[in-house]
Amino acid sequence: MMGASWIRDPSLAEVGERRIEWTKNFTPVLMKILERFRREKPLRGLRIGACLHVTTETAILVEVLEEGGAEVSICASNPMSTQDDVAAALAARGTRVYAFRGQTVREYYECIGRVLADEPQITIDDGADLISTIHKLYYSVESEELKYVRPVIGDLDVRELVGGMIGGCEETTTGVLRLRALAREGRLLYPVVAVNDAESKKLFDNPIGTGQSALDGVIRATGMLLAGRDVVVAGYGNVGSGIAQRLRGMGARVTVVEANPIRALKALMDGFAVESMKRAAAHGELFITATGNISVIRGEHFKLMRDGAILANAGHFDVEIDKRDLETMSIRKERILPCVEMYVLEDGRRLYLLGEGRLVNLVCAEGHPSDVMDMSFSLQALSAEYLASNRGKLPIGVLDVPRELDELVARLKLESMGAEVEELTEEQARYLRSWEPGSK
Ligand SMILES: NC(=O)c1ccc[n+]([C@@H]2O[C@H](COP(=O)([O-])OP(=O)(O)OC[C@H]3O[C@@H](n4cnc5c(N)ncnc54)[C@H](O)[C@@H]3O)[C@@H](O)[C@H]2O)c1
Numbered sequence: 001m002m003g004a005s006w007i008r009d010p011s012l013a014e015v016g017e018r019r020i021e022w023t024k025n026f027t028p029v030l031m032k033i034l035e036r037f038r039r040e041k042p043l044r045g046l047r048i049g050a051c052l053h054v055t056t057e058t059a060i061l062v063e064v065l066e067e068g069g070a071e072v073s074i075c076a077s078n079p080m081s082t083q084d085d086v087a088a089a090l091a092a093r094g095t096r097v098y099a100f101r102g103q104t105v106r107e108y109y110e111c112i113g114r115v116l117a118d119e120p121q122i123t124i125d126d127g128a129d130l131i132s133t134i135h136k137l138y139y140s141v142e143s144e145e146l147k148y149v150r151p152v153i154g155d156l157d158v159r160e161l162v163g164g165m166i167g168g169c170e171e172t173t174t175g176v177l178r179l180r181a182l183a184r185e186g187r188l189l190y191p192v193v194a195v196n197d198a199e200s201k202k203l204f205d206n207p208i209g210t211g212q213s214a215l216d217g218v219i220r221a222t223g224m225l226l227a228g229r230d231v232v233v234a235g236y237g238n239v240g241s242g243i244a245q246r247l248r249g250m251g252a253r254v255t256v257v258e259a260n261p262i263r264a265l266k267a268l269m270d271g272f273a274v275e276s277m278k279r280a281a282a283h284g285e286l287f288i289t290a291t292g293n294i295s296v297i298r299g300e301h302f303k304l305m306r307d308g309a310i311l312a313n314a315g316h317f318d319v320e321i322d323k324r325d326l327e328t329m330s331i332r333k334e335r336i337l338p339c340v341e342m343y344v345l346e347d348g349r350r351l352y353l354l355g356e357g358r359l360v361n362l363v364c365a366e367g368h369p370s371d372v373m374d375m376s377f378s379l380q381a382l383s384a385e386y387l388a389s390n391r392g393k394l395p396i397g398v399l400d401v402p403r404e405l406d407e408l409v410a411r412l413k414l415e416s417m418g419a420e421v422e423e424l425t426e427e428q429a430r431y432l433r434s435w436e437p438g439s440k
Contacts, residue, residue: 169193330343
């Protein structure tokens, strides 16, 4: 059963198409892969189901996969991150798109159901909502979401769907965590490539892409000056460290809150103040969470915050800032700007939440700069090709992107930027591989 697209406004297609064309100026690696896929058709006849933020870069990835011979169905990986003009452009090209900005939770899962109804053989996720829905259906794990998914998939046989599945790809840290949890329980149903963990992804997309775009989101939402601000960043992992360093570059005074002692020490030695959230809550003017964890900022912290504190999240789910606590403690809530909600607490203090606590870079800005997504999505395209060409041969588990693909993406990116890598001489390569040489 192939569904018709479900988008906000088809008349936006031309605007979307122009923005996608513009983005191609910044995605040279994807364009190179597109040319090869067009010639070689490595995905011929395959159905791919994608659950990704529907942005211009994603549209280019979809084009690459389609040029490779695949049929693609796509839904959003966040109810608020879809760019409606891009969704319209994709739908006008004939891709099945089930995505619009501002979905209810019900609509979000209905769209996931529609992708499943198109019977994908490869899944591509950002946050694992598509693949975990398949697993919940397969294992009959009752959940609110399935109530929305079931009516949409009708008589789809999930066992058959899983039986025909070649593999999956996962884009982000949070998704990989969820997949590893499934694998640990011995319940993962098919091989999944952890695209997030490739070096040419996590060393660039997470710190550099989110580092820039999260600040872009904060600035677009508030118009605030960062120089001189007291900013608290929760999490000093790949994402948080990039945000903290870029904030410092803009002149902010940055405090890091980190639960891992080694990373906390790294933050300290990188020159940041390191405190508990309890202490930092009392002085911060702007808070940005990037931990992948829940309730990082919660009631006990809201109690301590100064009037006017601004709260933003760059982690995958809208659970890092505890919205339930915020609601309970507030006597009034009002949207005062498109991306800013004001919560008035009982004692009159005002706290401002950006983008409903969802990914601030995608909800309040346009997500990562295309140059960075070029690498992440090139890895996605190459990983899909890897799955297709190794159909039936890969073990069920969370798999690494093969090293040669990881390095290929970095090489192609370097080439596109006019840089060169040093080639080792035979002697040097041998020297690094051998154990015999010692002190002379
Ligand atoms: N906004 C985006 O576009 C974007 C891009 C990439 C990743 N992400 C998401 O950002 C989140 C972080 O990703 P990452 O790659 O940096 O992960 P990571 O594992 O490298 O870093 C997370 C850090 O948070 C710390 N942490 C956990 N709980 C904490 C707590 N309660 N208080 C303080 N620190 C805590 C961990 O110790 C760790 O160092 C994930 O949800 C990921 O999916 C978002």
